[in-house]
Amino acid sequence: MKFRLVKKSRESYARAGIITTDHGVIRTPVFMPVGTQATVKTISPLELKKMRAQVILNNTYHLYLRPGEHLVRSAGGLHRFCSWNGPILTDSGGFQVFSLAELNKITPDGFYFQSHIDGSRHFFSPEKVVQIQRDLGSDIFMVLDECLPYPCEYAAAKRSLQLTLDWAKRSLQIFNATKSTHGYDQAMFAIVQGSTFIDLRKECTRKLIEMDFPGYAIGGLSVGEPKDDMYNIAAVCCDLLPENKPRYLMGVGKPEDLLESIERGIDMFDCIIPTRNGRNGTAYTSEGAIVIKNATYREQFIPLDENCDCYTCRTFTRAYLRHLYQAREILVLRLVSYHNLYFYLRLMENARKAILESRFSAWKKQFLIRYLKNK
Amino acid sequence: MKFRLVKKSRESYARAGIITTDHGVIRTPVFMPVGTQATVKTISPLELKKMRAQVILNNTYHLYLRPGEHLVRSAGGLHRFCSWNGPILTDSGGFQVFSLAELNKITPDGFYFQSHIDGSRHFFSPEKVVQIQRDLGSDIFMVLDECLPYPCEYAAAKRSLQLTLDWAKRSLQIFNATKSTHGYDQAMFAIVQGSTFIDLRKECTRKLIEMDFPGYAIGGLSVGEPKDDMYNIAAVCCDLLPENKPRYLMGVGKPEDLLESIERGIDMFDCIIPTRNGRNGTAYTSEGAIVIKNATYREQFIPLDENCDCYTCRTFTRAYLRHLYQAREILVLRLVSYHNLYFYLRLMENARKAILESRFSAWKKQFLIRYLKNK
Numbered sequence: 001m002k003f004r005l006v007k008k009s010r011e012s013y014a015r016a017g018i019i020t021t022d023h024g025v026i027r028t029p030v031f032m033p034v035g036t037q038a039t040v041k042t043i044s045p046l047e048l049k050k051m052r053a054q055v056i057l058n059n060t061y062h063l064y065l066r067p068g069e070h071l072v073r074s075a076g077g078l079h080r081f082c083s084w085n086g087p088i089l090t091d092s093g094g095f096q097v098f099s100l101a102e103l104n105k106i107t108p109d110g111f112y113f114q115s116h117i118d119g120s121r122h123f124f125s126p127e128k129v130v131q132i133q134r135d136l137g138s139d140i141f142m143v144l145d146e147c148l149p150y151p152c153e154y155a156a157a158k159r160s161l162q163l164t165l166d167w168a169k170r171s172l173q174i175f176n177a178t179k180s181t182h183g184y185d186q187a188m189f190a191i192v193q194g195s196t197f198i199d200l201r202k203e204c205t206r207k208l209i210e211m212d213f214p215g216y217a218i219g220g221l222s223v224g225e226p227k228d229d230m231y232n233i234a235a236v237c238c239d240l241l242p243e244n245k246p247r248y249l250m251g252v253g254k255p256e257d258l259l260e261s262i263e264r265g266i267d268m269f270d271c272i273i274p275t276r277n278g279r280n281g282t283a284y285t286s287e288g289a290i291v292i293k294n295a296t297y298r299e300q301f302i303p304l305d306e307n308c309d310c311y312t313c314r315t316f317t318r319a320y321l322r323h324l325y326q327a328r329e330i331l332v333l334r335l336v337s338y339h340n341l342y343f344y345l346r347l348m349e350n351a352r353k354a355i356l357e358s359r360f361s362a363w364k365k366q367f368l369i370r371y372l373k374n375k
Numbered sequence: 376m377k378f379r380l381v382k383k384s385r386e387s388y389a390r391a392g393i394i395t396t397d398h399g400v401i402r403t404p405v406f407m408p409v410g411t412q413a414t415v416k417t418i419s420p421l422e423l424k425k426m427r428a429q430v431i432l433n434n435t436y437h438l439y440l441r442p443g444e445h446l447v448r449s450a451g452g453l454h455r456f457c458s459w460n461g462p463i464l465t466d467s468g469g470f471q472v473f474s475l476a477e478l479n480k481i482t483p484d485g486f487y488f489q490s491h492i493d494g495s496r497h498f499f500s501p502e503k504v505v506q507i508q509r510d511l512g513s514d515i516f517m518v519l520d521e522c523l524p525y526p527c528e529y530a531a532a533k534r535s536l537q538l539t540l541d542w543a544k545r546s547l548q549i550f551n552a553t554k555s556t557h558g559y560d561q562a563m564f565a566i567v568q569g570s571t572f573i574d575l576r577k578e579c580t581r582k583l584i585e586m587d588f589p590g591y592a593i594g595g596l597s598v599g600e601p602k603d604d605m606y607n608i609a610a611v612c613c614d615l616l617p618e619n620k621p622r623y624l625m626g627v628g629k630p631e632d633l634l635e636s637i638e639r640g641i642d643m644f645d646c647i648i649p650t651r652n653g654r655n656g657t658a659y660t661s662e663g664a665i666v667i668k669n670a671t672y673r674e675q676f677i678p679l680d681e682n683c684d685c686y687t688c689r690t691f692t693r694a695y696l697r698h699l700y701q702a703r704e705i706l707v708l709r710l711v712s713y714h715n716l717y718f719y720l721r722l723m724e725n726a727r728k729a730i731l732e733s734r735f736s737a738w739k740k741q742f743l744i745r746y747l748k749n750k
Contacts, residue, residue, distance in 0.1 A: 043706070044710070301450055315420065317456075323456075326441060327437075331416070333705060334417070
C-alpha cells in the first residue's frame with residue numbers, strides 16, 4: 001500500500017490523497033461502505049461498482065465466526081469469496097468483541113469472549129487477529145485494540161492505553177514475521193485510543209507514530225461522546241500524525257460529521273448509517289434526512305432527492321418507495337440503501353473536488369446550509 | 376391487445392405466438408414473474424429487463440387494499456407507479472379472497488370479505504373489480520371468479536359454474552360500458568373454472584367461448600389436485616379453446632409443469648415458485664432444484680448452475696451464497712430469486728425456439744432427463 005498526498009487545503013486541515021493497493025487505487029477523502037459479513041447489506045458488487053464505491057469494509061469478528069477464515073482462505077480470500085475485486089479493509093474485531101459478543105475476560109494476552117451467534121467460546125490475541133486477516137486477505141487491516149465505553153474513568157483509560165500500545169507492538173512483530181496468504185500486498189494500520197482524554201490521545205498517537213505504521217486509525221469515537229469531543233480528538237490526532245500517511249476515523253458518521261472531520265484532516269471513514277438507516281426507511285438527501293415511511297410522502301410523485309441522479313432517484317417516486325415500505329417489500333431496503341450509499345459517495349467526491357479546487361470550506365458551508373435547513 | 380399464432384407444433388399441441396399490447400409485445404410461451412404488490416419481490420425493474428422478462432403480473436386484491444387503486448390511478452397507473460414499462464397483467468383477486476382474506480359471504484352479487492392486513496370489511500363484485508383494474512391500468516386483466524378448493528363436491532362445482540358464467544357476462548358488460556382510465560388499450564380475459572370435473576370444465580369453456588373474450592385463462596388448478604388432473608384439464612380446455620386466442624394457465628408451476636402444459640397447448644404462465652422458493656433458498660438449475668442452505672454446498676466454489684449465464688451464476692459460488700443464507704443476508708434472497716427467474720425465462724425462450732424449429736418434444740425430453748436425473 002502506498003499513500004500520496006495530492007493536495008493540502010490552505011484554509012483548513014482538509015486534504016486529498018491517493019492510496020494505492022494491489023486491488024486498485026482509493027482517492028481520499030473516502031467513505032467505505034460497510035460489508036460486515038462479506039456483503040454490503042442488500043447491495044450487489046455490481047451495484048457497488050456502479051455507485052463508484054472505491055473500497056469496502058469487512059468485519060474480522062463476524063467472518064471469523066461465520067463462515068470462518070479457513071473457508072474464506074479456501075475461496076482464495078475475501079475478494080474472490082464475495083466477488084468484489086476492489087480494495088477491502090477489515091477491522092480487527094476489537095470493537096465487536098465489546099459491543100456484540102459476551103466478553104468474558106481481558107488479559108494482557110488478549111480477549112476471551114463468547115460468540116453472539118451461538119455462545120461458543122473464543123480467544124482473540126493480537127497475533128491471532130493478524131493471522132485471521134492474513135487469511136481473509138484484506139488489502140488494509142487493523143491491529144487488535146481495546147475499545148473503551150463512554151464515559152470512561154481516566155485511570156481505566158490510562159491502563160488501557162498501555163495495553164493498546166503493547167498490542168500494537170506485538171501486532172507489528174507478527175505482521176513482519178508473516179507473509180500475505182494470497183500473494184498480494186497487505187498493510188496494517190494502528191488504532192489510536194485514549195477515550196476523550198486529550199493527553200492520553202496525544203500520548204497514544206505519539207507512541208504509535210514511533211512504531212511507524214503505514215496508516216493510522218482513530219478508534220473509540222462515535223460511542224456516545226459529545227460531537228465536539230469527537231471533532232476535537234480528530235483534530236488533535238491529525239495535528240500529530242505524519243502528513244504522508246492516511247488517517248481513518250473509525251465508525252463515523254453522519255454526513256455533517258464526515259465534512260467536519262475532513263476539515264480537521266481525516267482521509268477515511270466507514271459507517272453503517274447509510275445502510276442500516278436506509279433499511280429503517282431513512283433516506284439522506286441534499287435537503288436533509290427524510291423518513292420515507294411517513295404518511296406525508298404518500299402521494300409525493302417526486303424522487304427521494306431531486307438533486308440526485310442515482311438509479312433509485314431516476315426511477316422511483318417517494319410515493320412508490322413509501323408503498324414498498326408499508327407493504328414490507330425487500331426491494332425498498334435495496335433502493336434506499338443504494339441511494340444513501342450513492343449520496344455518501346458523491347458527498348466524498350464533491351468534497352475531494354472542492355479540496356483540489358481550493359474551495360472546500362465554502363463548499364462545505366453551502367452544503368450544510370441546505371442540508372441542515374429543515375433541522 | 377392482439378394475438379397472432381406464429382407456429383403450431385405437428386407432434387403435439389405446443390404453439391408459439393405473439394401478443395401485442397400498447398406496452399410492448401409478448402412472445403409465447405411466456406412465464407410472467409409475479410409482482411404481487413407492484414414489485415417482483417427483491418428484484419428491480421432494471422433487473423427484470425436484464426433477465427428479459429416480457430410481462431409481469433400484479434395483484435388486484437393486494438393493490439386494492441394497499442396502496443389502493445386511487446393512489447395508483449393518481450400515479451398514472453401501474454407502469455408509472457412501479458417503473459415497469461413493459462406489459463402488465465393483473466389477476467382479479469378472486470383467488471386471494473379465498474386463499475388469504477377472510478371470506479364472509481358470497482352472494483350472486485359478489486364477495487364480502489375482510490382484509491388479511493387489518494380485518495377491514497370489503498366487497499368485490501365483477502363490476503367493481505373491472506373498475507379497479509381500469510384504474511390500476513394493467514394491459515391484460517381478469518374477470519372476477521370463484522376459485523374452488525380441492526377436493527370439491529360435484530354439486531358445489533356445478534353451482535359455482537353458473538356463478539362464474541354469470542360473472543363473466545357481467546364483467547363483459549361493464550368492460551364494454553367503460554373506458555381505459557389511462558388512455559391505452561386494456562384486454563380482459565375470462566377464467567375457466569369447474570374444479571376437476573371434465574364435463575363442467577368443457578361446459579364452462581364452451582360458454583365462455585360464446586361470450587368471445589380476447590383470451591382465456593384456466594383457473595382453479597394447482598390447488599392440490601393430482602398433476603395428471605391438472606395436465607388433463609389443461610389439455611381438455613385447450614382442445615376446445617379457439618386457436619387464435621391466448622391461453623393462460625394460472626398459478627402454474629414447476630419447470631416440468633410448464634413444459635407439460637406447453638405441450639398441451641398453453642401459452643402463458645405465472646407462479647410464485649421461482650421467487651418464493653428462491654427466498655427460501657431453493658435454486659432451480661438445469662440439473663434439478665438444489666437447496667443452497669444445505670451443508671453439502673459449504674465448500675463448493677462453483678456456480679449454482681454451471682450451464683447458466685445469469686449474473687448470480689457468473690459472479691458467485693454456491694459456497695458464498697450458502698454463507699449469505701446462513702448469515703441471513705438479504706442479498707442472497709435477491710441473487711437466488713434473480714437466478715430462478717432467469718432460469719424460468721430461459722426455459723420459456725428455449726421452449727419457444729424449439730417449437731419454432733419443430734423439435735419441441737425432443738428438446739423437452741432432453742431437458743427433463745437432465746433436470747429430473749437426481750430425483
